[in-house]
Amino acid sequence: MATLIDSAAVSNVGRVRANNQDSGFAGHGLFLVADGMGGHAGGDVASAIATKRIAEADQPYITPEDAEFAMQSALIAANQQLAETVFEHAELTGMGTTVSALYVLGDKVAIAHIGDSRIYLLRGGTLTQITTDHTFVQRLVDSGRITEEEAAVHPRRSVLMRVLGDVESSPEIDTSIVRTIAGDRWLICSDGLSGVVSFDDIRDALEQSASASEAAERLVKESLDGGAPDNVTVVVVDIGADDVAASAKPVVIVGSAAEPLAFDIEEPPRRALRMPPFRLHSVPEAHFEPDSEEYLDELIEEDKRRVRRRRITWITVIVLLVAAAAVLVGVTYQWTQSRxxxxxxxxxxxxxxxxxxxxxxxxxxxxxxxxxxxxxxxxxxxxxxxxxxxxxxxxxxxxxxxxxxxxxxxx
Incomplete structure (x- = not known):
């Protein structure tokens, strides 16, 4: 029988961002990372609201299915609270957040996920990505249009297809229940880590660190050493045998959720909201687009047009260079024949x-x-x-x- 024995949460603003829009939570059984989006429109507010609302699900449950349902319900409730907050504060329009959460109950882990924050599992020296990114490039990978290597450098790799926010009243949440065993080490992180630190380096840091806190600190440091262009938040959870005494860990909240909110959200207004099926306005730095097949096809076609334009540009440049070289050779040869x-x-x-x-x-x-x-x-x-x-x-x-x-x- 397995049981939770240790955990740690660390968040850092990074080396480029002016404020921390990430939030992290390490509770008694519930653990999560939320990565806010919307830039100055309120990414930090979004992740803080979602984290504080979902943290209310850190309660005892009888079965993993109960925990899974509670987390899914908490994410939907957080989405509603974000929409209501935007209704009251129009300046926050466009804010949203990713959420990756897990709940440990004995030898089972319940998972709830939306966005591109990730959950990894290290078991026996093998690291596995448990969640799937809800991004445009991941859809291209899944459909076989591009490879994983091409996705890593794709210009639209930051475009999200699903988030919590003022976008959809009932966003689709990925949930699952996974078995866990003694010796497992779970990692939840924002893309400030996974987008900077390589898969192998993440595995090495998790495998070589003696404790959860040491692993979390090392991962954040490696992101900072790699330039940390984005906020980085890491939550590490260790699983041991049931006969191993768990360390008494207080609830830890990091990132924007650990700071006072600039808006009163304790009693959100209860009123009917008129929400469009997708956003009709652009939001700088949001990197979100609706998860619809029509829009996905439009993005794919735009990507094809971009590739064609780039190919035509390169061919034109090459032709011009060859022509210039031919002219230069011709002029040079004519000069030699005058000697x-x-x-x-x-x-x-x-x-x-x-x-x-x-x-x-x-x-x-x-x-x-x-x-x-x-x-x-x-x-x-x-x-x-x-x-x-x-x-x-x-x-x-x-x-x-x-x-x-x-x-x-x-x-």
Whole structure:
């Protein structure tokens, strides 16, 4: 029989962001990470509201199914509370949050998930991603349109298809129940970790750390060492045998949920809300688009158009470069053919057109006129000069050099 023995939660604003829009919660049985979105429109408010509402589900349950249902209900309730908050505070329009949560009950773990925060399981040295990202690129991977490697660098890798917020009244929540055994180490993290630290480095940090807190601190540090362009939040949960004494851990809240809220949400207004099926306005830094097949097809087609435009641009650039190179080669060759020099052509002196150099197998000169002056008739000095070639300023100068050699050789 397995049981919860240790946990830790750590959050950091990162090296670029001005505020922390992540929230983390480590309770008695419930653990979660929420990654707010909406930029200055209230990403920190969204993750804090959702975390505090879902944290109310940290109660004793008889079965894992009860815990699973309670978490799903809590996420839906948090979504409603976010919508009601936006109704009261229009300046927060567009805010939303991802949520990845798990509840440990004996040897079972109930999971609830929406967005692109992730849940991992380390078991026996093998790390497995338990949740699936609700992102545009993940849909492309699942449909076989792109590979995992291409998804990691795709320009739309931050576009979310499902979140909690003022978008849908009943968002689709992924839930499941997974068996856990003694020695398992669970990780919940925002994309501030998974988007910076590699899969292998995450596994090594979890495997090599003695305690949950040490693992959490190390993972956050590795994200910071990697530049941490986003907030990073990590919750680590350790599972042991039921005969191992669990350490008495107080409830830990980190990130924006640990700070006082700027808005009163204790008693949200109870009124009918008129919510569109998807957002009709744009929100800077939100990185959210509705999870509809029509919109997904539109994004895919736009992505294809972007690829075609990029391909056409590269082909045009290559063609222009080749054309420019051809013009340059042509001009250079024409210039070489305006030059002359005197040299040896077998046993006689000849006037050559071009320059003395060759480019690989390509000769840049040819015999213009054979003077019929025998090489042997030249003085020792002139013979050496002819064999080394004598440069001329033009054709008349080359003819004059040949006549001088003829006269000198006759003497």
């Amino acid at each position: 002359y020099f005197v040299g040896s052509d077998g046993d006689s002196v000849a006037i050559f057109r071009g320059i003395q150099q060759d480019i690989g197998p390509i000769s840049l000169h040819s015999v213009y006129r054979d003077t019929d002056i025998p090489i042997d008739s030249l003085t020792f000095y002139d013979r050496q000069a002819v064999e080394a070639t004598i440069s001329a300023t033009d054709l008349d100068d080359a003819i004059a050099i040949a006549k001088r050699l003829e006269v000198t050789g006759a003497d």
